Amino acid sequence: MEIRWGRLRSIVWTAVFLLATIIVASAAGENAGRPSEFVFLVQITLLIAVGRGLGEVMQRIGQPSVIGELLGGLLLGPSLFGWLWPSAQSAIFPSSGEQKALLEGVAQFGILLLLLLTGMETDLALVRKVGRAAIAVSITGIVVPFVCGFALGEFLPQSLISHPEARLIAALFLGTALSISSVKIVAVVVREMNFMRRNVGQIIVASAITDDTIGWIIIAMIFSLAARGNLDLPSVAQTLLGTFAFLAVSLTIGRRLVFRLIRWANDYLLSSAAVITVILLLMCAMAMITRLIGVHSVLGAFIAGVLVGQSPILTRQINERLRGLISSLFMPVFFGLAGLSADLTVLKDPNLLMLTATLVLIASIGKFGGAFAGGALAGLTRQESYALASGMNARGSTEVIIATIGLSMGVLSQNMFSMIVTMAILTTMAMPPMLRSALARLPLGKEEKERLEREEYEQKGFVANLERLLLAVDESTNARFASHIAGLLAGSRGLPITVLHVGARAKQQESKRAEDESHEAAVLNAAQAVAEAQADGGGNVEVTTRSRDETTAEAIAEEAKKGFDLLIVGIDEVTDSDGGFDRKVDALTSGFTGPLAIAVAKGIHLKQPASNARKIMVPVSGSTVSRRGAEIAIALARLSPEPLHAVYVSTTRDRGTRRTSPSMSLAKEEAILKDVATAAARYDVDVRTALRASTAPDVSILQEIAASRADLVVLGVDRIQGSTLIFGSVAATVLSRSKASVLLVSGGELRSKT
Numbered sequence: 001m002e003i004r005w006g007r008l009r010s011i012v013w014t015a016v017f018l019l020a021t022i023i024v025a026s027a028a029g030e031n032a033g034r035p036s037e038f039v040f041l042v043q044i045t046l047l048i049a050v051g052r053g054l055g056e057v058m059q060r061i062g063q064p065s066v067i068g069e070l071l072g073g074l075l076l077g078p079s080l081f082g083w084l085w086p087s088a089q090s091a092i093f094p095s096s097g098e099q100k101a102l103l104e105g106v107a108q109f110g111i112l113l114l115l116l117l118t119g120m121e122t123d124l125a126l127v128r129k130v131g132r133a134a135i136a137v138s139i140t141g142i143v144v145p146f147v148c149g150f151a152l153g154e155f156l157p158q159s160l161i162s163h164p165e166a167r168l169i170a171a172l173f174l175g176t177a178l179s180i181s182s183v184k185i186v187a188v189v190v191r192e193m194n195f196m197r198r199n200v201g202q203i204i205v206a207s208a209i210t211d212d213t214i215g216w217i218i219i220a221m222i223f224s225l226a227a228r229g230n231l232d233l234p235s236v237a238q239t240l241l242g243t244f245a246f247l248a249v250s251l252t253i254g255r256r257l258v259f260r261l262i263r264w265a266n267d268y269l270l271s272s273a274a275v276i277t278v279i280l281l282l283m284c285a286m287a288m289i290t291r292l293i294g295v296h297s298v299l300g301a302f303i304a305g306v307l308v309g310q311s312p313i314l315t316r317q318i319n320e321r322l323r324g325l326i327s328s329l330f331m332p333v334f335f336g337l338a339g340l341s342a343d344l345t346v347l348k349d350p351n352l353l354m355l356t357a358t359l360v361l362i363a364s365i366g367k368f369g370g371a372f373a374g375g376a377l378a379g380l381t382r383q384e385s386y387a388l389a390s391g392m393n394a395r396g397s398t399e400v401i402i403a404t405i406g407l408s409m410g411v412l413s414q415n416m417f418s419m420i421v422t423m424a425i426l427t428t429m430a431m432p433p434m435l436r437s438a439l440a441r442l443p444l445g446k447e448e449k450e451r452l453e454r455e456e457y458e459q460k461g462f463v464a465n466l467e468r469l470l471l472a473v474d475e476s477t478n479a480r481f482a483s484h485i486a487g488l489l490a491g492s493r494g495l496p497i498t499v500l501h502v503g504a505r506a507k508q509q510e511s512k513r514a515e516d517e518s519h520e521a522a523v524l525n526a527a528q529a530v531a532e533a534q535a536d537g538g539g540n541v542e543v544t545t546r547s548r549d550e551t552t553a554e555a556i557a558e559e560a561k562k563g564f565d566l567l568i569v570g571i572d573e574v575t576d577s578d579g580g581f582d583r584k585v586d587a588l589t590s591g592f593t594g595p596l597a598i599a600v601a602k603g604i605h606l607k608q609p610a611s612n613a614r615k616i617m618v619p620v621s622g623s624t625v626s627r628r629g630a631e632i633a634i635a636l637a638r639l640s641p642e643p644l645h646a647v648y649v650s651t652t653r654d655r656g657t658r659r660t661s662p663s664m665s666l667a668k669e670e671a672i673l674k675d676v677a678t679a680a681a682r683y684d685v686d687v688r689t690a691l692r693a694s695t696a697p698d699v700s701i702l703q704e705i706a707a708s709r710a711d712l713v714v715l716g717v718d719r720i721q722g723s724t725l726i727f728g729s730v731a732a733t734v735l736s737r738s739k740a741s742v743l744l745v746s747g748g749e750l751r752s753k754t
Contacts, residue, residue, distance in 0.1 A: 036099065040102045046092070047076070047337070053068070054068030055067075055068030055072075063429055070336075070338060070425060071339065072339060073335060077089070078345060079342065083345055093340055110329075111298060111301075111401055114334065115298045116279075117323060118212060118305060119301070119305020119306040119308070121309065132378060133206075133207075134203055134207045137388055138214065143179075143370065144179075145178045147175065148175075148178060148362045149177060150172065151171075153172070154167065156355075163411075166411070173222050174416075177402050177403060179367070181392045186204060186205060190391065190439075195439050198439075200388065203384075204388055204391040215402075242293035242295070243293065243295055250303050258282060261278055261282065262278060262308070283300075286304040287304070338404050341414075342421040352415060360423045367392055367393045372385045372389040391438075462595070463634075469486055470500060470556075470559055470564040470566070470567045471500065472569050473499065474570075479570040479571060480601075481601035484522050484612075485568060485597070486568045487541065488530055488636055489632070489635055490527050491526060491527030491528065491529065492530050498546065500546050500559055502556075524541060530639060558591075565595065566594065568596075568597045568598075569598045573585075586724050596719070596744075597743060603739055605741045614640055615710045615712075616636055616642075616711070616713075617646075617647065617710035618713070618715075619648075620672055622668070623718075628747065638684075645708045646689050647700065647701070648672055649695075673689040677689060690707075697730050698730045698733040701730070701734050713742055714743045715731060715742065716745050718746065
């Protein structure tokens with residue numbers, strides 16, 4: 001799309017001129033000692049409008065939007081606006097006094113929010129997955145530029161250091177500033193190139209995450225040194241111990257606490273913004289804790305973001321709301337203010353211009369060389385190491401945040417700050433084209449291709465997109481069987497489960513149950529078995545128990561408001577004498593419109609409801625609900641010693657009449673079975689297939705259950721609209737006549753609390 005630069009310039013500068021004229025007139029009649037609300041609103045308006053506008057322009061030409069927000073501040077600051085119209089610029093953006101404090105207050109809170117967002121984008125599981133390569137790249141990518149930056153700081157002219165007597169602190173700060181990368185910019189470009197799941201893309205992002213984490217810890221330490229003004233070893237040791245204790249507690253006890261708080265807010269608070277409120281309070285609390293132990297509050301905000309991002313019930317909508325607030329308000333204000341604080345007119349001094357070029361060169365060579373060496377040490381190819389080095393060289397928003405902190409602490413002089421901002425802009429603008437070029441040349445290996453195909457399949461799948469499970473049970477054998485099924489489904493990904501005890505006197509019944517026989521124990525035992533058996537590991541399952549004495553309809557309706565993706569039902573009486581569902585099942589499911597799973601224990605599961613099915617059968621027909629049933633069956637079959645048995649059956653509409661002639665092609669049916677086998681192979685599940693296209697579906701299923709001696713049949717069913725719960729005649733027949741346990745899985749959209 002062609003960008004109309006002339007029109008954009010005219011709009012921006014017309015707005016600036018008009019607003020500047022108004023503000024100059026307004027400022028002339030006001031008391032200079034009092035901050036003006038009008039001036040503050042004009043400042044915010046200009047920074048958002050110009051910053052976001054230029055950010056849009058940057059995105060259209062393949063650059064990160066943060067560059068536009070920085071350029072917006074530079075245009076509105078002394079670098080251009082102040083040079084063209086000094087009186088208007090100083091009236092709108094005064095350099096001192098209470099007026100400036102208003103804008104700086106917003107920007108300082110913006111720093112915490114930006115670090116919260118950065119932490120939320122930090123995937124520690126990804127770092128663990130590619131740990132060896134990521135750590136090697138991070139160590140060399142930090143050490144080499146750090147040494148270069150520290151050496152440069154030791155030889156800088158005294159005019160560039162605010163406090164020459166604290167040159168050591170300034171050198172340490174400069175070394176850290178040159179060694180850190182911008183995980184946000186790196187992740188944006190890698191995601192844009194569709195390389196986020198590629199091996200090298202994961203290493204690049206994981207290395208940037210590690211860089212960021214180590215960098216913020218170091219910055220917090222340097223802040224402590226700068227605050228004391230000297231290298232007091234006992235104080236430094238105290239700060240180090242406090243920081244490591246904070247990290248240890250946060251990443252263990254704190255992780256669980258944060259998850260419980262977010263879950264509590266989601267489940268019990270009525271406000272739609274309750275979870276966001278809790279997240280912001282957590283950020284503020286952890287920022288204050290780090291400040292109290294003597295390190296910078298940005299570390300607390302960053303770790304809060306890491307913990308929040310790991311919460312398994314942080315819905316996409318909540319994430320996008322929080323991200324939208326930060327991106328639309330606080331980012332343009334903060335980066336715009338950083339641009340306002342930088343005066344690029346100082347670069348007209350040949351000496352400063354030469355020092356800036358030296359700074360950019362040292363930063364680029366140090367980071368590129370260090371990351372390239374780390375890739376080589378990790379056993380990566382030259383092409384992969386080049387891509388790594390290209391991606392890690394972007395400083396972007398992270399560099400600007402560090403420079404702003406250094407300026408506010410008095411570690412950096414105004415000229416040094418301008419030089420670092422220039423370096424951040426240049427390295428960030430150079431990174432996207434370099435990384436795109438490097439990634440485009442990387443070949444795709446066989447193992448990597450298979451993994452990418454499996455992950456692409458999972459993104460579109462039902463099981464892989466489950467976030468929360470609701471288990472409704474009484475005290476029956478079916479309930480314990482349903483609990484075991486729920487644990488198997490949750491165990492692979494550590495999904496949180498809410499166990500809802502329903503029925504008369506549920507609370508009294510619950511108090512009488514032995515702990516080792518409880519539904520919670522069945523869920524946790526099954527989840528643990530999955531985690532131990534899977535090659536790629538599993539997650540810890542959080543189980544919340546609620547006992548309700550209300551009617552089942554009221555209990556489920558109340559829980560359904562909290563956002564669940566699948567309701568699993570296990571109660572004693574499932575069907576009535578007429579072959580339909582018992583009225584209790586009907587009442588139980590009437591308040592839930594999402595996907596359902598109804599478990600009925602038969603055969604071996606009547607005596608051992610918590611045992612894994614050895615032989616699992618799944619009928620498929622190519623419909624959406626049959627594919628959903630196949631996904632559930634594959635997930636359950638990962639612990640089965642026997643192959644999964646998939647049988648093609650005709651639909652109810654066909655009733656087995658479509659394939660009466662031997663000459664008719666069965667290519668479509670065979671393709672459906674092949675798709676199931678391919679999906680199962682991605683999880684190392686063997687499949688045996690059978691084709692029964694010429695028989696009525698209910699008859700075919702019952703015949704295959706008997707022939708295969710299945711222990712469990714997973715049947716995908718359509719929920720027929722009506723006043724009662726109906727899945728159709730096939731489900732009713734299988735449910736009443738099957739000798740194997742039955743799991744009925746209905747369709748429906750995944751739900752999330754808004």
